[in-house]
Amino acid sequence: xxxxxxxxxxxxxxxxxxxxAVAEQLPEPLQEHFVIVDGRRYPPKQVxxxxxxxxxxxxxxxxxxxVLTRLGFVAARQTYGKGGGVAVPDAARGPFEGRQAExxxxxxxxxxxxxxxxxxxxxDSPADVVAWLSRHGQQADSMFRVPADAGSVGGAAPV
Amino acid sequence: MKFRxxxxxxxxxxxxxxxxxxxxxxxxVTGLGCLLDTGAMHTRFSADIAEIAGIGFExxxxxxxxxxxxxxxxxxxxxxxxxxxxxxxxxxxxxxxxCDPWPxxxxxLGLQGFLRHFRVTVSAYHEWVDCAPETDEPFLExxxxxxxx
Numbered sequence: 001x002x003x004x005x006x007x008x009x010x011x012x013x014x015x016x017x018x019x020x021a022v023a024e025q026l027p028e029p030l031q032e033h034f035v036i037v038d039g040r041r042y043p044p045k046q047v048x049x050x051x052x053x054x055x056x057x058x059x060x061x062x063x064x065x066x067v068l069t070r071l072g073f074v075a076a077r078q079t080y081g082k083g084g085g086v087a088v089p090d091a092a093r094g095p096f097e098g099r100q101a102e103x104x105x106x107x108x109x110x111x112x113x114x115x116x117x118x119x120x121x122x123x124d125s126p127a128d129v130v131a132w133l134s135r136h137g138q139q140a141d142s143m144f145r146v147p148a149d150a151g152s153v154g155g156a157a158p159v
Numbered sequence: 160m161k162f163r164x165x166x167x168x169x170x171x172x173x174x175x176x177x178x179x180x181x182x183x184x185x186x187x188v189t190g191l192g193c194l195l196d197t198g199a200m201h202t203r204f205s206a207d208i209a210e211i212a213g214i215g216f217e218x219x220x221x222x223x224x225x226x227x228x229x230x231x232x233x234x235x236x237x238x239x240x241x242x243x244x245x246x247x248x249x250x251x252x253x254x255x256x257x258c259d260p261w262p263x264x265x266x267x268l269g270l271q272g273f274l275r276h277f278r279v280t281v282s283a284y285h286e287w288v289d290c291a292p293e294t295d296e297p298f299l300e301x302x303x304x305x306x307x308x
Contacts, residue, residue, distance in 0.1 A: 094173045095286045100166035101173040133188035142180040144192030145264040
C-alpha cells in the first residue's frame, strides 16, 4: 500500500485496489495517454477517478499517470499509423504486416469494435459493445469476437 | 469496394480471413464483421444482433439449420444492409436469417442476401476481397425464395 496526495487529499492505494475499482468498467475512448490494467487500456484519469472518487477536473492526466506508474502499471502514449503503438513480431505477415493481429491479441475471446487498426472497446457481448459505442458517441468499422482457439481461427466449427 | 483480409491472432502467428464489414439498418454505430461463405445458401446473423438493431419479424416462420456443424434455429427478416468504404456506399434489401444459438465469432454472408448482389473477387494470394455491385438498380430478393429447395 502506497500513499499519494491527489488534489490535496490523501489516498492509500495498491494495485489490487485499482484493479478492483475498474473491474466492472469498460475503458472509455482513449485520447493520447493510456494505462494498462488487467490487460485493458484505460484513460489514466478514468482509473484514478474510479479508485479515488475524485472529480476528473480535480487532477491532470499527468498526475494520474504518475500515480499509476508508481503502482507498477504500464502507461503509454497512443500512436497512430504504420508501425505505431503495437509491437510487430519479426515473422509478421498479413495485409497489415501483423499489426492488426497484434492489436487484437489481448482481446482473444472477447467482442471488440475496431476502427482502422485501433480497438475501441472490448466487452463480453455485442450488446455491451454497442452500448459503449452509443454512450461515447463513437463509430466503429467492425464488430466481431476475436477467435479464442486455433480451430475457430482456422475456420473449423465450434464443437 | 476492396477490403483487405482481417488479420487475427493465432498461436505464435497471424491468421487471415476474408471478412467483409456489413452495416445493418438500425445499427449505425458499427459495421458487422462477416465471413464470406460462398457455399452457404443464406446470409445468417446472430439473433442477438437482431435484438440490438430492433429488427422486427413479420412472420413466425422458423427453420432449423446445420451451420458449421451446429444446429441452430433461424427466423428470416427483410432488412436493409449496406457496404461502405471511405468514398463509396452501396445499399440493398436482403433477407437475413437471424439464428440462435450463434456460437460463432463472425456473421456469415451467403448467396441470398449478399453474393447475389455483388460480383465478388477474392485474392487469397494478395489477401483482399473486391465487391462490385452487380447493378445500380435495387434488387429485391423474392420473398418466396428464402427456403432451401
